[in-house]
Amino acid sequence: PDTFSQEAWFQTTSTIGGRITGFANRAIANTAIPAGLGDVRTRESIASVANQWMQSGQADNSAFAANFLRTIRQFPADQVAGLERKFFTNVSNANAPVLRLLTAADIHPVAVNVLNQQRDGRFLLPSASAGTNLLPGNGTFGREIEHIQSFPTFFNSWSGSGTLEHNFSSNDRLRLNYIKSQQFVEEAFGWANSSPSPTLGLTPGYVASLSHVHTFSPSLINDLRGGFFELYNTRISKFRDINNSTLGIFNPLEKAVGGLAALMPTIDIVTQRGGAGIGNAWDFFDRQRNAYMMDTITHIRGSHSLQFGAELRRTTLGGEYMARTNGDLDYQNWVLFFTGHGASGGGSDLDQGDTRRNYRTWDTSLFLQDDWKVTRNFTLNLGLRYDYFGWFRELNGRIGTYFNREAAARANVPEGYHIARNHLIFQPNFNPLAMGLYISPEVPLDLRMVHQAQRDTIFRPDRNNLAPRLGFAWQPGIVKRLVVRGGYGLYYERPSGAFKSDLQLSSPFFIYQNVPAPPDMADPYPRLNINPFTIPLNVRIQRDANGGAAWRRFDGSPFPLTEPFSAKNFTFIDPFIQTPYTQQWTLNIQYEPWAGNVFDIRYVGTRGVGLFAKINMAQPVDPRVTPVNGFTNIRTATGALLNPDFFVPSEYLGLGRANGFRLLSNWANSNYHGLQAMFRRRFQNNLLVNAAYTWAKTLDNISSNGGVVEHDARRIANNRGPADFDRTHRLTLAYIYQFPVLRSNRVLGAVAGGWSLNGMLTLQSGSPFSAVGGAAANAYWAQVGRTRVDFVANKTAADARKTGSVQSRIDQFFDPTVFMNSDDRWGNTGRNILRGPVQRQFDFALAKSIRFTEVVNCELRWELFNAFNQPTFSNPNATLPAAGFGTMGAITSTIGGPRTMQVAVRARF
Template identity: 25%
Template sequence: MRTHLFRRIAVVFGILGMIGMAGVSYGQTAQTGALGGTASDPSGNVLPGVSVSVTNTATGQVRTTATQGDGRYMVPLLPPGSYKVEATRSGFKTATIEQVRVSITETATLNFKMQVGAINEVISVEAEPMQLDTESSALGHITDERMVEGLPLVSRNYTQILGLSPGVSGDVTNSAHIGRGDSSLSSGPGGYSIGGNSTNDNNFQMNGDEVNDLMGESAISGGVPVPNPDSIQEFKVQVGQYDASYGRNAGANVDVVTKSGTNQFHGDVWEYFRNTALNANDYFLNRNHLPRGVLDQNQFGGTLGGPVVKDKAMFFVSYQGTRERDGLDNSAGCLSTGFLPPIANDASSRTASALAQQFAGETGIFGGKAITSAGDISPTALAVLNAQLPNGNFVVPAPQNAATGASTFTSDCHYRDDQVVSSVDLYQGQKSHVSGKFFFMNSNQAGAFPNSQLLPDVVTVPGFPQTFTNGFRNFSLTHTYTISSHLLNQAVLGFHRLAGGLGQDYAKVGFANSTPCGSTPGPFTLSSVCVPAPAADNPYPNIEVFGTVSNLSSSSNGVGFNIGGNGQGVKFYQNYYDASDSLTYDRGKHSLHFGGGVNRTQINLRKFHFFGGLVFPSMPDFLLGNPYFSIDVPGVFDRNWRVWEGNGFVQDDYRILPRLTLNLGFRYERQGQLGEYLGRASTFDPSRANPNPPDSGSFDGFVVASNFSGGAIPQGVIRSSNNTAIKNEGQNGLEPRVGFAWQVPGTSRIVLRGGYGIFYSRTTGEPFLQLLAAPPWGVIRQFILPGSVDAALPSTPPFPVFQPYSPATALTPTAFAQSFRAPIMQRYSLNLQTALASDWMLEVGYQGSRGTKLLQSRSFNQALAASASNPIRGETTNDVGNIALRVPIEGLDPQFSTLIESAGASWYNALGASLSKRFSHGLQFLASYTLASALETNPGYTTGGFSGGGRIGDQYSARANYGFDNFVRPQRLVVSYVWQVPGFTAAGGWRTKVLGGWSVSGVTTFQNGQRLTIVDTNTLNAFGISSTGLDRAQLAPNCSNRNVPTAGNVTSRIDNYFNASCFTAPAVIGSDGMATGFGNSGNGIVSGPDQRNFDIAVTKRIRLHRENQALEFRAEFFNAFNTPSFANPALNIGDVVPDPVTGAALQQDPTFGHITATSVAPRVLQFALKLFF
């Protein structure tokens, strides 16, 4: 029914768009603005035939038009900047207005009241464009050059400005984040959610060309390009109800325009400087009596612009370099806290005999053989514990805190980038403008302590840094041509390239004592610590220990450490080619904007290694050589993905009444799926699988692409009709948009605006990355309780290979639903703008959204519940031992048989308010408040990346997963300002030089904590879903969800942020006395720590002797008052199993309920010196 409704709406708006072409968008695009208004005589009657001349004060370019029969005029497609406007007509004096600001994507409204007199009499009119938006329902704020350069931006990253508007959710920008920071990665928890959409859903354009990270792999694939603030002319964020010329994603539209040259030479040079000695210490380093982490940074560069040929050719160029050493960014692996075993830092304590004596009598968590002699110590454990780094430190050192095992590591992370921004503008008379703009950047980054892929709470020990490399190349060529005063054309050609890579470094190690496998000094590999491994996995060692130090005592400390880092290596190459054209036509009551474009996307993947390693569930298991599980992902992983996409739109802004404008638009968007040109796309279709395969095996359900290149296809495997291996549904998006702006009768100070629209979101390449391990090109191999280290990582078969599933197998297919398609978002808003005192505006309104067909992932083969009345393959009980017999499709793993589908839903409602003041009397100001509620069928949707938020607990129950989003914060207040302090500029002499030229700017943020869900590994789950964080935790008897939060300030609850005693082992439901059911705690039952932050800049500007020359000294204080904002506590209760001595529930994760990091750096001081000329 809903689909038919959408079709009817689309038809209606298509007809309206066709009608509008007879008459017409206000003429602005992603890189231009417009100027319009009315002319009237002294009595208020409209005046047709008034000539309006608009002159760009920087370039001297002139555009002219005339008022129409209703007295209206429109000058579209104006580059952002300052303009001089003249209005002339016979019998009236010439009216001139200086310094009229035109901003991108906006129409400045400037009305003239002509005075009777001679045309050669010129009067200067003191007027500013209306601050109220009387023409459009679009939500958003413009940030001009003054704010971009004036605000204290962490890492000089303009994307931080996204967080200044209402309707936005995101963390406080952390000045300790290495490099460009997380906000430009456009995905994951470092990005911004706009209107309840995913952080992947924001569309970035630079100079009219799309610059999105189409892979969506966060730091690995690079994010979006970040030109330095001194090269940015203007920046606009539209957070909702934007017109039909915008598409691709349903979140924010972010338009940035870099600077062009002018008729005068201008430029600046700068140096931004940070030094560890100027900073405060991290809260947890200080708490553990450790020195402050290193945070040194230099950012240097300059700009130069001017004429090549006056009025005809102009240039602009900018360079910036960044060099950074960072020991504070825990998210990038520069700072980390873990728990180590109580083994001394000397060789004599690490012999097999010494270890056997220290851990005598210990058994694994499942019992079995005890440690009684040196011969019981595993060769792998002996080699790992004796491995030494080149500096002589042990790879697994003794804990810093002997009582708890806690250890905090800090090590320099290194970052370097170099960027160039340039432009050339050619003017051919007053009708033709050609602009070519280029952006170049190379960067590389190293993180000392990368997160584990399998157990995120397990800390990597020193010696295994991770590296990221990124390279950006962006070129845009724009031609704007004035066909007539009412008809203009703009064509854009663009190319965007992003090369990204992830690498893992491994230290060269020596050994304090000899090992049974004869370990010798050299690179740390799996074979060097006595682990037989395939050749592809051997150079990427990963060994993790997570559990208790002792299994004999219920009061044992915990242990958690990772050797080998992240274990990944990969190279991405993205190329994006874009061509678009649009016409703007203004006539009478209509302003029409219509056009379209086509683009070609290429994503190439090379040298991919995912993971290969072992996990031990306790320190005794590690010493005994009892891995809990092993996992690796062998295969052939090179890929060449390709897709053609296109769009067309019509937008009619119809001034139906003098006080009412309707915004009517319709957009067609073809969003294709990525086809694989090497013939290696493959997936699995559960609906076509054989639920009861024969002992000989079955291939039913496997799907390969139409261009499959792996040889003969076994019987049962389906060859798809296209090279994506899915049905390619939902690629043709029909997106009607409607809005209005109504100036309330009786006043010119109040405007009511509202709108509704349908928006499709392009899926990134990241979901397709998950299919790399789909047979026959790869496989995820996991062995639970493999028995020994020697059996954990067997040899790999040659690929491609089709392996049938049978009752004897546990294959792990990753599947795309055949109906996989682009997500759909319906967005709607209603708000009120009112002009207050001069230059002040208050805006209050509601915005909401309803998402359908959202991305989500879940297991499609979770075991079913058996009973005497409902036996499954003869089984009537729900035990650990019969999980494989109770799954829907026998022969497939219940945990790693993953389905990526378009079946999620979301509901977002928010009250937004903003108080803004445009620059006057030395002050520019914006305060934004948001009160929001975001509900989803997968509470991790906004930051879920490829999975859209995987389900936790029961994989078949959307209702059980319904709840608050875990990223969107309920309340958020952000205040940004630039204030030129009144000085003694008129007095002259020393008072002007000392007391004049000061300014203060800043960004202040207050926001609630995030909604947190407590999770449990639930290893013995009766339905086979066990894995990190895949079940809600079990409430203890006499505890409810309301008993979990605790009272008091955060610092008093760091070691017990919530009531950890309210959780226990999941209820046993199996007849074996082990198999457990699902946890019963709720979603979002705990609010995380609030964030409060003040970033302040103080600037002193000294004018030099020559005009336009000045020296500026700047001091920036990030987290100026050194207020700690804490990260969320550890939410995974761990592997809760009965204590072998007392039988009581044993909590194995020592960090559960503890806060071990801050989310915002301590006070960081940055100095800058700039010379303007």
């Protein structure tokens, strides 16, 4: 605002779900900050402001002094070097404290710009108004006024379709289909704890297909089809009028890269209740286009029905991912924001790189199938399909991967980055800033480990995707209305779309760079102090007399305080990655004891082979077992634990212990075995029923597609266990009952007729989970992201399981005393050895159908979801603290919602 004021400089602001605790501007207006950067109209200190504030009768001197001194402790020199000396000590005697209070001249010009930035007549960071709720101060923060912001979210969705069919003759039929859809959402708050920064979600799409069927003869038919599909998936700022430079902040990527990287940064300020801020985070847009053509020839010859054909598909994927290339600035309180001192220890970041992509690829498929009626009651289905899924090419060469020592030897190529040859990195006078990398000029640029890839697609083609299919159907002559079916099939799926984002965020095209306590808000983003084009990174390890270790630059000098080094995390795609596939087999019996009622019992098996997952190749080595990088112990001479980042294999030095070299490849596998029983009753005697029960088990070593293998990644077999989504039992029951119509009385029939009761029942077992612990207390020599704990001696998972209702076990759903931290070893508990609460849901609907004419009728519905208002509990807390048991075993949240009722009206004409 043109005049910004506060009760006292220790006022804070906070938001929770759109609530913002802001400044009490009603008290005084003595510290005036002009909208421009040039001058400050008054240099009156906060001391005089506070004095006038106290004279208003709202506080006394002792209360002000107490709160003031308590607040000082929140940001001394342990947070920002020099800040304590500047504001809270005597210049001539550092040991003599003095209250050197902020003046208006201490306010950073960028902070002034942020406070005065407006859009549509509103301040981006609003001030609280008079008459709002006053929150009392505490030992950390002063009093706050709660400012509640309410802005609507808009949603709009529509779709339409059309079909045009024309028969040129009895032998030629042409059919055109078109479907258009549009979804639009406008969210007022781009992320939680923010001021309004509208974000638009746009997902327009359309599908068009054209088919021509020509009948040469009753036994020879050709079906030619073609089509086009397009879908946009966008989440982007509604307003893109404010950039870093608009606020006076220098972001080198704003001009070098542009696009989403040019938008304003996110600015977060820690407050009494959490944080508040402005800006947008994680904007993105994606566009997928797919064109295809398929021709199928059907030839009937005797007892054989032959089908063979081919399919050609063209896929393009384009888009951009912000990933905070626009910058993120965090401040631990308002004083640090005013003075432009960033949060100590990190939190702020500038993700460097260029995430714009424009991928192209071709797919080809051939297929052949024979439906052979062997006898009157026995049929065989024999088929073979071939799929070639092309790997992506990128229009501007923004695609590549890293060949580590093993992959390079296998491919007989040099170790290092292999990038598409048309990328700008191979152009003369290459400047890394052109690809979004802001490197210190003191760092020597070394491109010796950057090579032109042998293929524009980078990855080795996978051309052996043959998929056989076999099925049969048999109807025994001695048992009528009984059919036995079975089959086996192998299925490949297009893989590369699954790791599109990994390609966008892989090195050297993208590098995360933390911003530790930036001292200047106008130039907060640090440069890379490493050469990003080599692995291991060009860093050194310096040891002290006690065996302690610290990172040093390429020349042995310390990293600047404003540009320190932390181990990097990279993701790469295995250059030998292959198309994953699944094998499926089934045997089922269908029996219809009476017309319209079918029992179906089947066994289903599925095996997933070569599924996608990531393993951190840079997982630390235990130096007590295998010396690494000059280390033979995990502690210094004084007993302090060393940073496990120093224990990564020398091939990956400088990369992080938990996620340093995430290699996406065919690491995962899965197995599913299930007994499925179903009963289907067609609508008869006013009743329709569909019931299904499944007893099944799914085992895998990782459940998320492309997720990182947990615990000890070098022993992936130890992660085999129930899948995260495994449900041992599941029962569903759906029914519709129409009440009989009273036909004897027309009036009563109109009132009492047309009623129906619908219902849906779902019962299922709980989902499995693991007992995990903190990295500092389990395998602490490695400190990877997620580690499992130990069993107490002579205990097993069975000892942890408790009986009784969920409500009686809310505070201790399982026994946590069965588990203990594993200290410097890998924990011996398995993955997903425990299972959460069972889940159930009852939904009902009562409907009344009214017919006005032969072509016009209306349906009124009263619907109840979770009709009995039963809570569905989430899994309990399964994390074991470093000391004690904390809340381990306690259920602290639910999933789903309470009973919900709604009334609906549907008109048909």
